[in-house]
Amino acid sequence: MADFVQTTVNKTAVRDLAVPIVSVTSFNNLIQSVIDDNPFGCVGYTGADGEAVAPVVRNREHYTAKVNFINGEGKRIGTVSLQSPTITAFEANAAAVMEDATIAAAMGGEAVRNSPGETYYAQLKCHDPSGDDFYVTFTRKTVRLSSYQDDTIRNAVETWADTVGTLE
Incomplete structure (x- = not known):
């Protein structure tokens, strides 16, 4: 009988916000700043269809x-x-x-x-220089980092979040 062999270690980390994000405008500004400023050092790549994919994209919202x-x-x-x-x-x-x-x-x-x-939800897909994709999901009350393997990704997201007043 064949055994399952672990091939990757995907992790999840959550930050609960002390105060919910106040408005959809503030929420959108936060999401857009991550896309525009790329604070996690993500990189663009060419997708399977040959199209260029930005380093950080809205995956779901x-x-x-x-x-x-x-x-x-x-x-x-x-x-x-x-x-x-x-x-x-x-x-x-x-x-x-x-x-x-x-x-x-x-x-x-x-x-x-x-x-x-009211509730807001936006999941960003980020492409790490290592080639791995990870997700940063924002709601009014939490920030969730998921599908990451390397703790340097969590450290980068946490360091950035510590500088954003609404994410305390």
Whole structure:
């Protein structure tokens, strides 16, 4: 009988944030700064299809808007959650629900945006000079480093995160 033989060691590390990222704009600015500034020293490469791939790319993302409906007594009587693939869709979908009189009438209350209850998710794929890919996933409350093998990658991400005030 053949045994499974370990071929790689992929690790995951998580940083819980003391304070959630305050807004989708702040969140997007953070993500874009990682893509633009490449603080982890990632390198571009040529993909299997022959296309050039940037050192850091958005791999996955989604954003969930929350709209509560409040009755005349100030009680929440309903909630609408809208998961969207982009920030543009997130904002447009939330605005559409906020302005939709038919939904408000059906819920029996006034639409109020629940910004603190909203969630943001963006996973960046980074190509290390060693040839390995790793992922840095951001939410409002955590930063997760995954699929890395070499601890120098974790050290680079941690050193960078220590310099970013919103990631404490």
